[in-house]
């Protein structure tokens with residue numbers, strides 16, 4: 001590692017959106033549906049030469065005990081029109097949209113992303129997420145049609161079909177001899193036929209290959225299946241593993257899956273979500289971080305968080321007091337809907353939290369803050385630049401997706417005060433090296449007619 005050239009850091013700007021870390025109570029918190037908010041973050045990110053702008057997705061307003069989460073009521077516009085509008089006001093910035101692989105059809109998604117890639121001059125990326133709960137599925141008249149175990153099987157087949165569609169046009173087909181009207185005869189645009197377990201698709205795809213060949217593929221999903229899927233399919237992993245040791249372990253695990261698939265480590269970038277809190281001194285930054293965490297976790301929010309684990313009503317408890325003595329209801333998984341349930345058996349979690357709260361003298365709210373804090377960079381601009389650079393050079397990540405807590409100005413200080421320091425030390429670009437997101441991320445452009453999934457090879461696609 002010592003002789004290795006300095007790695008270049010990749011940075012994305014996450015639009016705060018409906019997110020448990022977004023703070024709406026500050027006077028300068030802005031709209032999350034006005035185009036001006038999206039435009040502000042995108043333009044500022046591009047001015048700082050970031051790799052991309054990133055939108056997450058939620059297909060249904062989350063409910064807790066039959067009521068909508070306050071945060072969700074602020075609304076979430078549809079991803080692809082927002083990115084298309086941003087393509088018109090930016091020139092180089094990558095545009096990453098999260099689109100679910102469980103409730104969508106490959107033809108439509110392939111067409112939408114190919115269109116975005118063409119419109120944006122090669123800046124489109126699709127973040128693949130498999131969220132498959134029945135609560136969300138009810139929006140699509142599907143309910144819980146797909147067992148959890150099959151979510152990545154469907155995702156893999158969906159991506160394989162999308163790739164076959166993108167690859168069915170030659171790069172120069174659109175510039176062919178239109179007068180001859182012979183695209184199909186000369187093979188520049190080929191019919192795709194796919195008969196698989198989840199999809200049967202036959203037809204001639206209407207949209208030409210975009211400048212990137214395939215839009216860049218991101219993946220977010222943390223299970224073993226999710227990591228295998230990322231290794232087989234993705235160009236970028238959006239992860240939750242942002243602390244140094246955890247990041248290194250995740251990085252080794254996922255990159256370690258690539259060689260067996262014939263892929264190089266450089267062909268897959270690992271970008272954890274992270275937050276940055278700056279101050280003029282370390283103490284200032286730490287105090288600011290403490291205040292922000294208390295804004296993010298209100299008293300009622302802390303009780304609602306515990307209720308998701310306990311499975312029972314805890315509103316009679318004081319969030320500034322000790323943890324509930326009530327026992328959890330092991331069978332009640334329905335108190336919160338529309339959110340992936342990470343705790344299967346609450347009893348060991350409850351026991352661990354009680355022990356921690358007692359040992360550290362934590363109230364309910366303090367404990368929720370402690371267990372939901374996922375690292376993040378806190379310090380002066382120089383300290384944060386040092387820490388980000390070290391994380392990348394020592395393979396805890398290939399960069400980060402920066403998640404601000406305020407819309408739309410939440411990243412302004414990081415872009416103004418930290419990015420220039422990373423540029424000064426030669427770890428971050430001062431100019432874009434090319435027009436497409438693949439250029440920014442250092443990814444190869446797939447050739448037409450070439451597919452990488454073994455899965456597809458077993459299917460009658462041609």
Ligand SMILES: Cc1cc2nc3c(=O)[nH]c(=O)nc-3n(C[C@H](O)[C@H](O)[C@H](O)COP(=O)(O)O)c2cc1C
Nearest residue numbers: 056057098129130131220221222223226238239240
């Ligand atoms: C970092 C990260 C970000 C995610 N973002 C979204 C999202 O924006 N929308 C969504 O529906 N699911 C999102 N998911 C959920 C995943 O799609 C998936 O449903 C979930 O992680 C369960 O899959 P797994 O068992 O492989 O982790 C995200 C997951 C991770 C790890």
